Structures are given as structure tokens and as C-alpha cells.
Amino acid sequence: MDVEAKPQNGSERPWLDQKAKPFIRIDKVTKKFGDFTAVDNVSLDIFKGELFALLGGSGCGKTTLLRMLAGFEMPTAGRLYLDGQDMTDIPPYERPVNMMFQSYALFPHMTVEKNVGYGLKHEQMTDAQRKDRVRQLLDLVQLTPLAGRKPHQLSGGQRQRVALARALAKQPKVLLLDEPLGALDKKLREQTQFELINIQDKLGVTFIVVTHDQEEAMTLATRIAVMDQGLIRQTGTPTEIYEFPRTRFVADFIGSINIFDGEVKSSAKSKVTVASPTLGTDVTVDHPGTLASGAKVAIAVRPEKISIERKKPGAKAADNAIAGKVMDLGYFGKDSLYRVKLPSGAMVRVNAVNSRRAGENERVAVWEDDVWLTFAPSSVIVLTE
């Protein structure tokens, strides 16, 4: 099909390029509903060809932001630019942006074919061209055999594909997807995720996806913006968000993490020592830059970055070691989750891959075992905010 060429602008990561021009610019946008601020002074640059995810819990403002991009809501303040053009005041039916709705919003009284072709009614093209385009789209989403069906004769996954084809029909510059996989069951969701990525890759259209599902955001997106209470808490690649969260909220929201309060004891040569009363010991952390002594910080370690063993580790000075007692053990087959109680009473979650085949009596540790937890200084995150 006559796909738009994939942008060949050299840089795979345009957001790092200071000179790159953003394709979508959200400039200090605020949206209030009465007294409630749904989106609070949000600024965001999204680049051509990105698959950008807005991630957050319900009521965080992600859907409102998406609806403002589509034109269904007017910002209370701020401007929206697409490809350098101000589109804040342009009505939805004139924006080169299309949306795939969470409920799919298919027209119940029209066949699959009519649904997909609906947007083309207003395009300058002959009937033959229109028919051709609908056929290509149905091929793309593999729905050609069902062209004559009505939406209620389709399964959830099929409806989702009709909605996608319909939203792509007008070759939008940007495709907005509101919880695109929310209504699908787990298996179908995984399969559809990769289909979405393939289609996005093939067409080179910029995708903006709203989701509350962090796994979905991690697999789909080139970059993620984590939203909370109308604010963007952090923007970054999935790796940046997961491994280098900047705030306690982001660290806690994405994946599972152990967070302890502490105080900076000393700081030198990108190594910081933090005293943490809950851990009962000093922790060495790799941290770029120095921190003032006595500063209140939080340190965070992901459960899979802690190793657990029964023997006291040797004097490997580089790693942090803490003693504790196993209180809970969850066996999931490929890995196990331990909840370890420290002398201070705090609980640490440890996730260990069961890389060795072991019977029930040969486990690394079981209930009531005294264990040692170790983690590398590079695995610890210092949260100053």
C-alpha cells in the first residue's frame, strides 16, 4: 500500500538531538474542569515516527491530554503545535490526527467495510480509489474475509483491528490510541502489541498511546511519560524510567521496588555513602555528582537486583550486605519472591531467578531461614526528590 516513507533522519533517538524539531509540541497546557485540574501546565515534545506512551493511573490526566490532542477538549491555557502549526483552535474534524477509542467506538449500523471507509467520504478521491484504499487497509489488519459483517458480529480482537484500520484510513500524521489493548484478554494482548509495533514501523506514523498498563508501555513505546495528578513526573525511554527513576513516585509506580529513607554520610568520586536506620547499616551507592552530607534522601533497590544466600558473603567490599530472616516465600516456577525481615522490622522484597534445578529441600532459602542479602552499589538508586 502507499505507505508514508519511514523517516530517515539518521538519529534513532531524536529527543537527544538539541537541534531536532519536535513534531508535536505541547506547550504549557493546562485543562481545568471546574475546580479540578486534570492537566497541570504540561509541556512535552514528541518527535516524528515515535511511539510515545502516556502512562499513569486512572484520573492522572493522560486521557484528557490525548483528547486535547484530538480536539475534543479545549485547553484552559497553553498551546498545541503539530508540525510547527498551531492547532489549538482547530476543530477535531479538521485536524490531521486520528484516534482509536478505548471502546473502539465502531459505528454499529455500518459494516466493517463502511466503518473503515467512513473517513474517506470527505477525501478528494474517486470511488475506485476509495474502494482500493479500504481493501488495502482490510488486508493490513487481516480482516478482508469479514468486510461485510457488522461490529456486533465480531470478536473483541477483530473489533480492535477494525478500529485501527478505520483510524489509519485517512493517513493521519499522528495516531492517538486510548488504551488500545485494554479490552483484550492477556494472550490476544501480547499478540496485538507486536502487531501494533509492526504496523507503526511499516507506516512510520507517529503513535501516541495512553495506557495504565506499565508492561504495555514498556513493550510498545520508544519513550514513556509517567503522569500523576495532571503532572508529568518523568519522561524517558523504558530503560531510563525503570532503571533510573528520578522521583519516588516513578520508582514506586513502575515495577516493584524497595525504598528506604536515609541520610547522606559522605560523598566522593561518584560514590555516595548513605546511612539508613531501617537497613541498620551504611549503603554505598554509585551516584554521578556529589551530595551534601546530612541531606535527607531515599535509596531504592529493585527486588531482582538483590541476591539472597544463606552463607555470610565474603569480604567483597564493593557490595552491600544486610542480614535478615525469610518471612514469606512465593514460588512461581521460573523465579521466587522472598519477603525478608530486617532486624529493624522493615521488609525487603527479593526476586530470585531459579536458575538451578532444585527440589523442595534444596532451595536457596525457606521460611525462618537466616539469610544475607547483597546488592551492588550500581544497583541502588538515590532519590533526592
Place this chain on the structure above:
Amino acid sequence: MRRRPYFLIFVLILGYAFFYVPIASMIFYSFNKSRLATVWGGFSTEWYGKLLTNQQVLDAAWLSLRIAFLSATIATILGTMAGMALARFSRFRGRVLFSGLVSAPLVMPEVITGISLVLFFIGLEFLIGWPNGRGFTTITLAHITFSLSYVTVVVQSRLASMDRSVEEAAMDLGSKPLRVLFDVTLPIISPAIIAGWLLAFTLSLDDVVITAFTNGPGTTTLPLYIFSKVRLGVTPDMNALATIIVLLVGTGVALAGFLMYRAEKKRERDVQMAIAANK
């Protein structure tokens, strides 16, 4: 063994008897040969024949149908518009008051609606010379007034349960709001609009009280005609007329029910097929 719920069966029969024995006896006596409605004089269909040659009855029926058709159509157009305004402009000032005002005629005693309409028509004629006397126009206007509420309520509740994102999707795909209305909204709510029209049509067709207030010389609708005849005693030809009406209404309801049942069955089958195909 379970005991048969005799008491429940008894109550059930009693209830249905309460509904249908009067109608059944009316139908039965419509085939009565005797001129006296309550004395059986043998089987006959002569009253049906007499009815079809009774010009007064035919005129009244034709008038009723014309009024019902016109008032239902206008009430449906206005009621759909009102229903949309109430369902869609959810935050305008005084919405609760407007909603209340729309449904008030549903519970207003008909006598009061009738009196107020007569006074209104007389006042209007005095002021602007229209409507000129009472008759077809005033009856139609009166019928629009009360059936409007029913249509509004039906359309409003359908719109309230409709997924708004379907309309947004149409707009997103390049349709201006008016286009969205005709392409998407009206087709989707069309069952409610049709139901509203049918309701308005039926209400107009069998209204007596309000029609009695607003009719004029020479505009006797079918219910008014029956009412005036029956006041002098129930006659077999009126039984026959009522039987025909019952038959027509019964057939209509059964037909509508059958069509709806078939559509529902087809839909269920399609859904089953879709699920099976996806496995």
C-alpha cells in the same frame, strides 16, 4: 414430590381473567344476533357488515388516523430535538427544571390539560384570530402537546445510554457536527424514535378527554364517536367496532414482537458465530 403451587396458579388465573374476560365478552357479544347487547340471540356477523357501510364510523376513523399520523410525526420531530437538548447540553442552567417541565404533562390530569388548552386556544383566537374555531387544527395541536413528552423521554433515555465516543469518532474522521447527526446519531437512536412515534400515534388514536375539550362541530374522532354512542347504551355494532380495533392492535403488537424476536435471535446467532470463528 413437589407440591403444586395451587394458590399461585389460582392468583395467576384470577389476574389474567381480570384483564381479559371483559375483552373476551365484548368480542363474544359482537357476534350476537340480538339488538340488545347483553342478551344472546344466536351467532351473526351482520354488525360487522353494518359497520362497514356506516359512513359516520368511517369518517370518524379516517379523521382519527389523520390526526394521529400528523400529531405523532410532529411530536416525534420536536420530541427528538428536545430529548437531544436535554441529554446533550448536560450543564446548562436550569436543566433540572426543564427536565421536570417536560415530564410534567405525563402525570398531569388530562382534564386539566384539556381545560388549559381550550382557554389557550380561545385566548389565541381572540388575540390573533387563529386558530379559527376548534376542530382538526386544535385537536392536532393538543395531541402534539401531550405526546411530545413521551417522545422526549424515550429519546432522551436512549441518548443517555448511547456511547458518545461513537459520535466523537465520526467527528474525528472528518465529519462536521450536523453530518455526524445524520450519519451516526439518528441511525443509532432510530429504534427509540420509531418507538416514540408509535407511542404518540397510539396515544392520539385513543384519546378521549383532551379531544373532547378541543374538538369542534364536525370533527368527531373515533373514540369520541364510540363514547357518544355508548352513552345511550352498548350496542352490538360498537362491540364489533371495538373488536376490530382490538384485532388490529393485537396483530400490530404481535408482529412487532415477532420482528424483534427474530432480530434478537439472529443477533445471538451472529455473536455465537463470531465467538466460534475466533477460537
